[in-house]
Amino acid sequence: MTPAAARLQAILDLFTATEAERRPVDAVTSAWLRGRRDIGDEDRGTILDTLYDLLRHRARLTWWLEKFGREANARNQFLAWLVLAERRPAEEIKRLLGEEPQDGSLLNKLHGHTIEHPEMPEAVLLECPAWAEPSLRARFGDRFAPEMNALLTPPPFDLRVNPIKATREGALKQLAKLGLPAEPTPLAPHGIRLAEKFALSRLPALKTGEVEIQDEGSQLVAQLVDAQPGDRVVDFCAGAGGKTLAMAAQMNNKGRIIACDVNEGRLKRCSERVRNAGMHNVETKLLGSESDKWVKRKKLGFDRVLIDAPCSGTGTWRRNPDTRWRDEGGLEHLTALQSRILASAARLVKEGGRLVYATCSMLPEENEAQVEAFLKAFPAFKLVPLAEVAPDLPQTGDYLSLTPAQHDTDGFFAAVMTRTPA
Template identity: 40%
Template sequence: MTPAARLSAAIEVLEDLIQRRRPAADALKDWGLARRFAGSKDRAAVASLVYDALRRRASSAYVLGAESPRALVLGMLVGLRGLSAAEIGQLCTGEKHAPAPLSPEEAAALERFALDRAPDWVQADVPEWLWPSLAAAFGPDAVREGQALAMRAPVDIRVNRLKTSRDRLLDELRHLGAEPGAWSPDALRFQPGHDGRGPSLQTEPAFFSGGFEIQDEGSQLVTLLAAPQPGELVVDLCAGAGGKTLALAALMNNQGRLYATDLDSRRLAPLHERLGRSGAGIVEIRIPRSRGHEPLEDLAGQVDLVLVDAPCTGSGTWRRNPDAKWRVRPGALAERIKDQAQVLDRAAKLVKPGGRIAYITCSLLPEENDQAIAALLARQPGLSSLAIDALLAAPEGDFALLAGFATRYGLQLSPLRTGTDGFYLSVLRAPG
């Protein structure tokens, strides 16, 4: 496929996902299945165009005066990829599967591409209805935070300290451009290539031998700051595919007891294979037998640390999932807030006197973060939140700089602040 034909394909995929309100991955998969002639490089290039267009959806629509798939692609080519109007015009000829030629209005809009008079939510490339929440969270930095969320994300891996060391793995993966993470002692980072994709890490021998797992450095950091200790009884209450479960086992040096569960048992399926590869021998998976069944009832009041990786809107991961940014709706936020309250109440029943609850979200929205903790403290007045200096007292690094990102009850990471996905952490202590 020519570069121009790839632009046409991206416009076609965007038309499908916008009209049917479906995830970008599904629309891209269907497009690829229907066009067997497209090779792997073509599919990757089209996917990159689609995701980049979604990253800049609001600003492109503002500049072009339309929210059509064509407008989103054209605007992104200037706003994100830095092409000139003349260069775009050379791609849009209408010949051999190329997009139709630019209209005079499109050419003029692309030529004067500017956002200085656009509303803040447009400059930040976030949904208008969510702008008040982001503004409340970040104040004068909110626009820049949104713009950071609209950039491409690097690929991070967590070195499995049960199998290897960061220095050893850094040498092994240096040919792929590996560099040490800025915060987590177990993180290696790979910058995205020109197509927005990282290296094919899951074909590396070190992956098959359990030497690492793909995990954002922010996710690694909040798990480390939850401070699981060797020998403790720890529960990962919303384990999903088990990324944080595996990190907990490594931080506990494979000593103690670690239980992983999730109310959606289907999400736990990948964990079995990952456990076998990781060498983590202290993990027991508990699967609920039915809706409403508490698979950890026998552990009530005994747990040293309950890690709650709560269901949320995922706003902190919009760099990686830009289509989710535009599919989230107020009703979904209300449902997630309800889910968060329920899982926090479950955690409060499991934790022992003097034990801890580590509440984590991959969200930037105060409604899912500090406000969720405030509501829990009102329901469970015996609980108390750790002060920021205690939260950052992990012995495996100097995290004092993170104190500048403290909230009322915890810590907020973000792409702009820490170069990671957006994660929130609050650690609570039970009375006694």
């Protein structure tokens, strides 16, 4: 097998694996690549770039296959991609990838076409799934198309400098020495944006905890918490701890952060990152559910509570294009869970303390509607307008509302609330 043929077969094998499994694509690709140490960095980059291109064109590829009465399986989607996007001749594809029954007929039917067609519905052209389309149209109105188009572009590669161990200036100099063009992020004070992708093994600072991979929007959400040295803070849905680490650094390693989650594996990863970053003010807490008895025991005990709620992830579709086709459990299930989490975690906030509710979603049902319902049900809390707490951030109304098209970050929402004195 030639190198070109091996590369194509590897792409097809990985794409087939991602289609067959229900795990997130990044987890599938990591496991798949770990088992193939013989694939070099350059080929890995090509394989992953092509995989993500396939995922970003899934609706359009499926439309073409349905037009010609073909199943939208991984092989057929890949064949369609090679013809429609890469413009490869049928004979070249068959020579490099081999030929199975019906391949030739499909390749011939696709020949001469491009990946977009005038008859495609707008939602197909924009890769917007039916379950999210009504809400996103309501959210963006006339900006629906440009916002959806922005979600089809590869995301920037952002880092956050850990000020406990390094400075942004020093990190930029290190990147320059490594031949990795970078610049400060426009909004986040400790952020760095890389001009191009690179093999993570090239950056020792990732291993030493001097920098972390974190989208600028995520950094800004952590900044809104405004955790101060000596504060008692809860990161209620901490996951692997990206925002936990950012807040711990804000606190200059003083005070106490409790990183909570219902997933033991995520908390284990959080603990590893905390140690690597040199943070001593973080502990983890495994919860049985959002209404764990620990919450009741610790009520009114914290200065700051961040809820980075589980959500549809519509704001991360640039980064995780597979998730737009995973409506697992439905939006109603998610919004009900968000409501329960918000009501439960709010008990932890002391009088005068700050509650920040955030998602990486751009759907009103998960964002503004959740906050408005919570404030109506819990009059002890009031909304603090964004201009009062963060006048230097993009002013998007009372809430922080970031989008890829307008701010070149992932889509993030955050609301700042405070518990008023009794």
